[in-house]
Amino acid sequence: MKRFVITTMAVLLCLNGICQQNIPSNKTVSKIIKVINVQQKQVKVKNMQSNGAFIDAKLNESGKIPDSINVYKFDTVYEMRKVKRNTFGVFGVGNVNKEQLEKFNASGKFSCFVKPLMRDKSELTFYLSFNKNASNSDSLIAQTLIFPEVGNNSFLGTMEYAISLKQYAELNSFKEHCIVPFFEFSNKSIKASLDTGSAKLASYHFSTLNYTTGLKYLFRFSKTVDSTEHNVDFTLTGYLSYLNIPNQDTADYRILLKNKTVSDNIWAMGIKIGIQYNNFSIFADLRHVLGSDKRIPIRELRGFNSNIGVLFNADILRF
Numbered sequence: 592m593k594r595f596v597i598t599t600m601a602v603l604l605c606l607n608g609i610c611q612q613n614i615p616s617n618k619t620v621s622k623i624i625k626v627i628n629v630q631q632k633q634v635k636v637k638n639m640q641s642n643g644a645f646i647d648a649k650l651n652e653s654g655k656i657p658d659s660i661n662v663y664k665f666d667t668v669y670e671m672r673k674v675k676r677n678t679f680g681v682f683g684v685g686n687v688n689k690e691q692l693e694k695f696n697a698s699g700k701f702s703c704f705v706k707p708l709m710r711d712k713s714e715l716t717f718y719l720s721f722n723k724n725a726s727n728s729d730s731l732i733a734q735t736l737i738f739p740e741v742g743n744n745s746f747l748g749t750m751e752y753a754i755s756l757k758q759y760a761e762l763n764s765f766k767e768h769c770i771v772p773f774f775e776f777s778n779k780s781i782k783a784s785l786d787t788g789s790a791k792l793a794s795y796h797f798s799t800l801n802y803t804t805g806l807k808y809l810f811r812f813s814k815t816v817d818s819t820e821h822n823v824d825f826t827l828t829g830y831l832s833y834l835n836i837p838n839q840d841t842a843d844y845r846i847l848l849k850n851k852t853v854s855d856n857i858w859a860m861g862i863k864i865g866i867q868y869n870n871f872s873i874f875a876d877l878r879h880v881l882g883s884d885k886r887i888p889i890r891e892l893r894g895f896n897s898n899i900g901v902l903f904n905a906d907i908l909r910f
Contacts, residue, residue, distance in 0.1 A: 614702075614718055615904045616824035616867045619809055620753045620769055621677075621714065630666045635659050678706050680909030712755040720747045732783060732847055733891040736834070737859065738876060738898045739777035739801045747777040753809070764814035771807040776800075783847050795847050797840035805830025821869070828863040832878065854886045872902045 638645050638660050647660045681703045708715035735741050751773040759766040779799045784792040807828040814821050836844045836855035845851050861878025876898040880887060887893040 614749065614751075615870070615872060615902065616809060616811075616826050616865060619714075619716065619751060619771055619807075620755065620767075620811070621709070632664045632666060633661055634664045635661050677909040678709075680704050681907040714753045716751045716753070718747075718749040718751070721745070732781065733889065734896070734898070735779075735781055736799065736892065737857075737878065737880065737896050739775070739779065739803070741898060745777060745779035747775065749773060749775040751807075763816070764812070767809075767811040769809040769811070771809055773805060773807060775803040777803075781847070785847070795843040797844040797847070798837055800835045800837065801832060802835075803830050803832040822867075824865075824867040824872075826863070826865040826867075828865075830861060830863070832859045832861070833857075834859070848889055848892070850889055852885075853889055853892070854882065857882065857887065857892075867902075870904050872904075873900075874902065875899045 636646075636659060638647055638657055640646060645656050648656055651657045702718060702720040704719075705717045706714055707717070739745060739747055751771050753769050753771045756768045756770060757766075758768075777799075779801070780796060781799065782794065782796040784794050805828055807826055810825045812823045834857040838855075841855045844855060845853060858881040859878045860881065861876065863874065863876045865872055865874040867873075877895070878897075879895050880893055882893060884893065
C-alpha cells in the first residue's frame with residue numbers, strides 16, 4: 592500500500608512539473624559508504640628474541656621469566672555499507688544543451704524517481720518527467736524529433752534496473768562497477784509555423800512516440816579529502832531507439848519537414864557518454880538514424896546526429 596501511494600504521488604507531481612530526463616548518474620544506485628572497524632585480538636608470542644634477549648623480562652608467579660607472553664594485535668577491517676536508501680525523490684535539473692545554446696536559452700527543470708525494489712546489490716528505479724520549458728522552431732525540428740528530451744510538451748518515463756558488479760574499499764575512498772539495463776518511453780508534441788506566402792503564418796503540429804532500450808555501464812569513484820567528499824561518476828550507454836508518428840499526424844509531420852515521402856517510422860542507434868562530479872555533469876548523446884536517402888530524404892534527419900550539453904542537479908525532496 593505504501594509503495595502504491597508513493598508511486599501515485601510521483602505520477603501526480605511529474606504531470607504538474609517541469610522536468611528533464613537526462614538522469615543524473617548518482618540517482619541510478621544508492622550512495623555507498625565505507626565503515627572502518629578496528630578489531631583487537633589477543634595473540635601469544637615467544638618471549639625470547641633471536642639475540643637472546645627477552646621481550647618481557649618480568650618474573651612470573653614462579654619466579655621465572657616466561658617462555659611466551661600474550662600481546663594484543665589490532666586488525667583494521669573495511670566494510671561497505673549502503674546509507675539509508677530513498678524510495679521517492681524530486682530533484683531539480685538545470686540544463687544547457689545544443690538546442691538551448693542555439694536559441695540562447697537555458698532551461699531549469701525538475702524530475703522525480705521511485706524505487707519500488709531495493710536489494711543488497713540491485714535496485715529498480717522509475718523516472719518520470721514532463722517538460723514544457725524549451726521551445727520548438729522550424730529550423731530545429733530534426734533535432735527536436737530525434738532526441739526525446741529536446742523540445743517542449745514532452746513526457747518521458749524510464750525504467751532502470753541497476754546491478755552492482757564489484758566494489759573496492761580503501762581507507763578514504765571506494766570504487767564500484769555497475770551495469771544498468773533500461774527501457775524508456777516518451778511522448779512529445781511538436782508545433783511550428785510556416786509562411787503560407789499570403790503574409791500569414793499557418794500553424795501545424797504532430798505528436799511522436801519514442802521507445803528506447805539499452806544497457807548502461809556505470810563506474811563510481813568517491814574519495815574524502817580533508818572531510819570533504821568528492822564523487823565522480825562515468826557512464827557509457829548503448830541503445831536502440833524506435834520513433835513512430837501516429838497516423839492522424841503524418842500530414843502535418845510531412846508538411847513541417849517539407850517532404851511528402853519521409854517515413855513516419857524511424858529507427859536509430861547510438862551511444863551516450865556522461866561524466867559527473869558531485870551535482871555537475873557533462874553529457875554527449877551521439878546517435879545514427881538508420882535508413883536510406885529514399886526512406887529518409889531529409890539530410891538534417893538522416894545519418895549522424897548529436898546532442899551535447901551540461902547538467903546541474905539538486906535534491907528537492909526525498910524520503
